[in-house]
Amino acid sequence: MFIIPVMAVLYGLILGSFFNVLICRIPEKKSILRPASHCPKCKTPIKPLHNIPLFSYLLLGGKCHSCKQPIAITYPLIEALTAAAALAIWYFYPPSPHPLSWQSITVYSIRAAFLLLIIPISMIDLRHYIIPDLFTLPILAIAAGIAFLPGNPTLLDALYGILGGGGLLLAIGAIGSLLLKKDAMGGGDIKLMAAAGALWGAQTALLSILFGALIGSVYGVILMAIKKINSEHQIPFGPFLGAGIWIAVLFGEKLLSAYLQFADRLAGG
Numbered sequence: 001m002f003i004i005p006v007m008a009v010l011y012g013l014i015l016g017s018f019f020n021v022l023i024c025r026i027p028e029k030k031s032i033l034r035p036a037s038h039c040p041k042c043k044t045p046i047k048p049l050h051n052i053p054l055f056s057y058l059l060l061g062g063k064c065h066s067c068k069q070p071i072a073i074t075y076p077l078i079e080a081l082t083a084a085a086a087l088a089i090w091y092f093y094p095p096s097p098h099p100l101s102w103q104s105i106t107v108y109s110i111r112a113a114f115l116l117l118i119i120p121i122s123m124i125d126l127r128h129y130i131i132p133d134l135f136t137l138p139i140l141a142i143a144a145g146i147a148f149l150p151g152n153p154t155l156l157d158a159l160y161g162i163l164g165g166g167g168l169l170l171a172i173g174a175i176g177s178l179l180l181k182k183d184a185m186g187g188g189d190i191k192l193m194a195a196a197g198a199l200w201g202a203q204t205a206l207l208s209i210l211f212g213a214l215i216g217s218v219y220g221v222i223l224m225a226i227k228k229i230n231s232e233h234q235i236p237f238g239p240f241l242g243a244g245i246w247i248a249v250l251f252g253e254k255l256l257s258a259y260l261q262f263a264d265r266l267a268g269g
Contacts, residue, residue, distance in 0.1 A: 004090060005087055005090055005091070008083075008086040008087050008089070008090040009083045009086065009087055010083075011086055012079075012082040012083030012084070012085060012086030012087065012116075013053035013054055013079050013080075013082070013083045014053055015082050015086070015116060016053055016054075016078050016079030016080070016081065016082030016083060016119075017051070017053040017079055019078055019079075019082055019119055019120040019123075020074075020075050020078050020079070021037070022120045022124075023078065023120050023123045023124055023127075024040075026120075026124065026132055026134060027124055027127070027128045027130065027132070037051055039064045039066060039067060039069070041064065041067055041069045042064060042066050042067035042069070044064070044065075044066040044067065046065075047065070050065050053076075053079040054076050054079045054080055054083075057071060057075065057076040058076075074123075078119065078120075078123065081119060082116060082119055085115070085116055085119060086116065088250070089112050089115060089116070092250040092251070093112070093115075093249060093250050095108045096108075103149045103150055106146060106149065107146050107149065107153070110142055110143070110146060110199065111199050111200070111249075114139055114143075114195065114196070114199060115245070115246060115249065117135060117139070118242035118245060118246065119242075120135075121135050121136075121192065121238060121242060122238055122239035122242045122243075123239075125188070125236040125237075125238035125239055126236055126238075126239055129186075129234065129236050130186070130188060131186065131188025131189065131191070131192055131238050132188070133188070133191070135192075136188060136191035136192050136194075136195055137191065139195040139199075140162075140191060140194055140195040140198060143158065143195050143198035143199045144158055144162075144198055146199075147198065153198070153199065153200070153201055157201045157202075158197075158198040158199075158201075160197070160201065160202040161194075161196070161197025161198050161199070161200060161201045161202045161204070161205050162194045162197050162198050163197070163202070164197050164201075164202030164203075164205045164206050165193035165194050165195075165196050165197025165198075165202070165205030165206070165208070165209070166190045166191065166193050166194025166195075166197060167194075168193075168205075168206065168209060169185055169189055169190045169193050169209065170185070170190050172185060173185025173186075173189075173190065185237070186236075186237065186238070188238060189237050189238055189241055192238060192241055192242075193205055193208065193209060193241060196208055196245050200248075200249060203252075203256075204245075204248045204249060204252055205248075207244070207247075207248035207252045207255075207256065208241060208244040208245040208247075208248040208249075208252075209241065209244060210244070211243065211244035211247045211248055212237070212240040212241040212242075212243060212244025212245075213240070213244075214244075215240045215243050215244065216235065216237060216240035219235070219240070220235055223235075
């Protein structure tokens, strides 16, 4: 039991290092394979000893070994966040032991990978206001493909999920565009929620949108209250939808059950 969480953390650290590559290169349409990892300031290739996730940053004191310029704090933060996310998946969203089959393992692995990919997706959206199709379209295709496997989610579940996630955001975006006379919803957000709906179904997709909208609204109100932004400022929705997906997947059923119990008590006086 001790080995599994340690492996989850190590896996998350390694994956987080790879996510840093995706975050930096995909928006600029650069290869993620070549050139090898290098300092973005002096262009010196990074030695293996200096490329160990998180630990190398601490070992080097947060500075490049060659030019001594500061290394952006986002690099170790992404690695640490991915490690924490992998540990959270193991703890809060473990695979169901019954029935354990290659189909269930496949579905679980794809769902877990999607949750982790929300990290680079969110960072790219925060920096560039885009969610690249390179992330969402393959996930959506894979999610639709596993619906043909025996067991859950079924093809009908996937279709309902796509409509409940992507379809709802598409409708909201269309209405918002008519009212605001400008684009109110990004296509990447729609594809992201369509993929989530295909993987987990309509209920999880709807809860994800609800949680994401709530978190995003609170964030926007706080920023306006401290005068960091005004009502015309554009805030990327992807990170909040990603947070909503995490909450809905890991805690959605418990939160929904608690809410229904609370509503029953109110209705019963």
